[in-house]
Amino acid sequence: xxxxxxxxxxxxxxxxxxxxxxxxxxxxxxxxxxxxxxxxxxxxxxxxxxxxxxxxxxxxxxxxxxxxxxxxxxxxxxxxxxxxxxxxxxxxxxxxxxxxxxxxxxxxxxxxxxxxxxxxxxxxxxxxxxxxxxxxxxxxxxxxxxxxxxxxxxxxxxxxxxxxxxxxxxxxxxxxxxxxxxxxxxxxxxxxxxxxxxxxxxxxxxxxxxxxxxxxxxxxxxxxxxxxxxxxxxxxxxxxxxxxxxxxxxxxxxxxxxxxxxxxxxxxxxxxxxxxxxxx
Amino acid sequence: xxxxxxxxxxxxxxxxxxxxxxxxxxxxxxxxxxxxxxxxxxxxxxxxxxxxxxxxxxxxxxxxxxxxxxxxxxxxxxxxxxxxxxxxxxxxxxxxxxxxxxxxxxxxxxxxxxxxxxxxxxxxxxxxxxxxxxxxxxxxxxxxxxxxxxxxxxxxxxxxxxxxxxxxxxxxxxxxxxxxxxxxxxxxxxxxxxxxxxxxxxxxxxxxxxxxxxxxxxxxxxxxxxxxxxxxxxxxxxxxxxxxxxxxxxxxx
Numbered sequence: 001x002x003x004x005x006x007x008x009x010x011x012x013x014x015x016x017x018x019x020x021x022x023x024x025x026x027x028x029x030x031x032x033x034x035x036x037x038x039x040x041x042x043x044x045x046x047x048x049x050x051x052x053x054x055x056x057x058x059x060x061x062x063x064x065x066x067x068x069x070x071x072x073x074x075x076x077x078x079x080x081x082x083x084x085x086x087x088x089x090x091x092x093x094x095x096x097x098x099x100x101x102x103x104x105x106x107x108x109x110x111x112x113x114x115x116x117x118x119x120x121x122x123x124x125x126x127x128x129x130x131x132x133x134x135x136x137x138x139x140x141x142x143x144x145x146x147x148x149x150x151x152x153x154x155x156x157x158x159x160x161x162x163x164x165x166x167x168x169x170x171x172x173x174x175x176x177x178x179x180x181x182x183x184x185x186x187x188x189x190x191x192x193x194x195x196x197x198x199x200x201x202x203x204x205x206x207x208x209x210x211x212x213x214x215x216x217x218x219x220x221x222x223x224x225x226x227x228x229x230x231x232x233x234x235x236x237x238x239x240x241x242x243x244x245x246x247x248x249x250x251x252x253x254x255x256x257x258x259x260x261x262x263x264x265x266x267x268x269x270x271x272x273x274x275x276x277x278x279x280x
Numbered sequence: 281x282x283x284x285x286x287x288x289x290x291x292x293x294x295x296x297x298x299x300x301x302x303x304x305x306x307x308x309x310x311x312x313x314x315x316x317x318x319x320x321x322x323x324x325x326x327x328x329x330x331x332x333x334x335x336x337x338x339x340x341x342x343x344x345x346x347x348x349x350x351x352x353x354x355x356x357x358x359x360x361x362x363x364x365x366x367x368x369x370x371x372x373x374x375x376x377x378x379x380x381x382x383x384x385x386x387x388x389x390x391x392x393x394x395x396x397x398x399x400x401x402x403x404x405x406x407x408x409x410x411x412x413x414x415x416x417x418x419x420x421x422x423x424x425x426x427x428x429x430x431x432x433x434x435x436x437x438x439x440x441x442x443x444x445x446x447x448x449x450x451x452x453x454x455x456x457x458x459x460x461x462x463x464x465x466x467x468x469x470x471x472x473x474x475x476x477x478x479x480x481x482x483x484x485x486x487x488x489x490x491x492x493x494x495x496x497x498x499x500x501x502x503x504x505x506x507x508x509x510x511x512x513x514x515x516x517x518x519x520x521x522x523x524x525x526x527x528x529x530x531x532x533x
Contacts, residue, residue: 025377050399107291108298118520119513120475122482123490126497126505130319206389213392214483221392228395236395244388251387 052234060238069223070242076218077208080136084143085204089197091144092151096196099152100159117149121203122210134215139208146207150199158192159185194261198254205247220246318502325503326510333507337492343515346477346488349405353412353473358466361417365424365462366450375425382418390415394480403486411480416473420465427461428454460530467523474519478512489515 020028034054040046041053064070099106125142132138162185170180212221220243227236289297303323309315310322317325333339368375394411401407431454439453455462481490489512496505 020373022373022377025373026381029377046400104291104294108295111292111295112299114520115513115517118471119516120478120482120490122475122479123493123509123512125482126493127320127509129497130502202387206391209389209392210479210483224392224395228399233399236399240392240396243392247387247389248384251384 049231049233052237056234057237057241060234061241064235064238064242070220073218073220073223074246076136077212077220080139080143080208080212080219081201081205083140084208085147085201087140088144088147088204089151089200092148092196092200093155093193095148096152096155097159099156106156113149113152117153121146121149121207122214125211125214128211129215134217136218139211139216139219142211143204143208147200147204150203151196154192154196154199155189158189158196161192162188190261191258194254194258198251198258201250201254202247205250209243321503321506326507329501329504329507332501333492333504333511337496337504337508339489339492339508339511342488342492343511344488346474346481346490346515349409349412349477349487350470350474353409353416353477354466354470356409356413357417357420357469357473361420361465361469362424362462364417365421365465366428366454368421368425369428379422379425382422386415386418386422391476391479394483398484403484405487408477408480408487412473412477415476416469419468419472420462423461423465423468424458427458427465430461431457460527463527463530467527470519470523471516474516 037051037054041051099109121142124145125138128138128141128145132141166184166188167180170184175183208219209221209224212219213225216222220239224236224239224243227233227239306315306320307323310317310320321329368378391411393414394407397407397411401410435453435457436449439449444452477487478490481487482494483490485491485494489508493505493508493512496508
C-alpha cells in the first residue's frame with residue numbers, strides 16, 4: 001500500500017504578528033482603544049460632549065462613587081435582583097426537577113418552554129407592567145421571569161443526565177426516597193444547579209436593568225437613563241462602567257462558586273454531570 | 281388510569297390540549313371578570329385584533345424591518361467574526377489574549393450600551409444594526425476558533441502532503457471541517473442579535489416588531505398588544521427551529 005509522506009508546513013505562513021506576549025497584546029489593545037477614544041473626543045468630528053475625554057469619565061466615575069444617591073439606587077436594584085433571582089431560581093429549580101423526573105410531562109412542556117425561552121424576554125415587559133405596575137414589583141417579576149429559564153433548562157438537563165447506574169445501585173441498597181434525594185440526586189445536581197444559578201443571575205440583572213430603563217423611578221438603570229435624558233454624558237458613561245463592573249463582579253462570584261463546587265466534587269472523588277443549559 | 285391516559289395520548293397532543301385548556305380558562309376568567317380585561321386580553325379578542333395588526337400596525341412590514349436589520353447585523357458579524365476567529369486560531373497569543381475578554385463580553389449586559397451608541401449615531405437603523413452586530417459576533421468568533429482548534433489533524437496533514445496552498449487549505453479543509461462549530465456560533469449569533477435588536481426597538485420606540493409592541497402598550501390596545509407579542513414569539517420560534525434544523529443537518533449524529 002502506498003504511503004503518503006507528511007510534509008511539514010512552513011513555520012509561519014501568512015501574516016507575521018509582532019512578537020508580543022498575551023499581556024503585551026492586551027495592553028496594546030487597551031492603548032489603541034484609549035487612543036481612538038481620545039482622538040474622537042478631541043477631533044471635533046462629533047457633537048460636543050458626545051464622546052468626552054477619558055479624564056472626565058474617570059472624574060465622573062469617582063463622583064458617582066461618592067454620591068449617596070448612587071448607593072440609594074444601587075440598593076433598589078440590589079433588592080430587585082435579590083428577590084427576582086431567588087423567586088425565578090426556586091421556581092425554575094422546582095419545575096426542572098419535575099421535568100427531569102417525568103419524561104411524559106417534559107415532552108409535553110418542552111416545545112413551549114423552548115419557544116418562550118428563545119423569545120426576547122423584554123417583549124413581555126408590557127404584560128408585566130400591566131400585572132404588577134411600574135414599581136419595584138414589576139422589576140422583581142421581570143427578573144424572576146428572565147432567571148427562570150436558564151435555571152429550568154439547566155436543572156432538567158442535570159436530572160436527565162444523572163447516571164442511571166447510581167439510581168440502580170440506590171434501589172439495590174433499598175434507599176428510601178429521602179436517601180435517594182440526599183445521597184444520589186443532590187450531589188449529582190450540584191454542578192448543573194450552580195451553572196443554572198450563574199446563568200440565571202446574569203440574565204436576571206440584565207432583565208431588571210432593562211426594565212428600570214423603560215419605566216421606573218429608581219435603580220441604577222433608571223439613573224443611567226436619567227443621565228442620558230438630561231444629556232449628562234460623562235456621568236452616563238460612568239454609570240455604564242459601574243454597571244458593567246457590578247455585572248462582571250456578580251458573574252465572577254458565581255464562577256468562583258462553581259469552581260469551588262467543581263473542586264469539592266472532584267476532590268471527594270464524586271463525579272458530577274457538568275453541563276450547561278439545554279440551550280447555550 | 282393516568283398510565284392509560286398517557287399511553288393513549290402522545291405528549292405532543294397532551295401539551296397542545298394543555299394550551300387549549302389554558303386559553304379556555306383564560307377566556308372564561310376574563311369574560312366573568314375574575315381577571316380584569318385591562319390586564320389580560322381575551323384570547324378571542326386577540327384573534328379579532330389580528331386584521332388590525334396586519335392592516336393598521338403593518339406588522340408584516342415591520343417584521344421585515346426587524347428581519348432585515350437582524351440579517352444585516354448577522355452578515356457583518358459573519359464577515360468580521362469568522363476571519364477574527366481564524367486569526368485567534370492561527371496566532372495563539374492573540375487567541376489567548378482575547379479569549380477571556382470575549383467570554384466576559386458574552387456574559388456582559390451589552391444591550392445597556394445602547395445610550396452610548398444612540399448619542400453617537402442617533403436613532404437610526406445603523407445604530408440598531410451595530411447594537412445587534414456586537415452580541416452576535418462574539419459567539420461566532422469563539423465558535424470559529426473552537427471549530428478550528430478541534431479540526432481533525434489527519435485532514436490537515438493530508439492537505440500538507442498534497443502541498444495544498446494556504447488558500448485552498450483554508451477554503452477546502454479548514455472551513456468545511458470547522459463548519460458545524462461555525463454554524464453553532466452563527467445560530468447563537470442570530471438569536472442574540474434578534475434579542476438585542478427587538479430589545480432596543482422596544483426601548484427606544486424605533487424600528488420594527490419591538491416598536492409595535494411598545495406603541496400598542498402606550499395606546500392601551502391590549503388585545504392587539506398581546507397578539508403582537510404572540511407574533512414575536514412565533515418569529516423567535518421560527519428562527520430557533522430553522523437554525524436548529526440547519527445545525528442538525530450540518531452536524532449529523
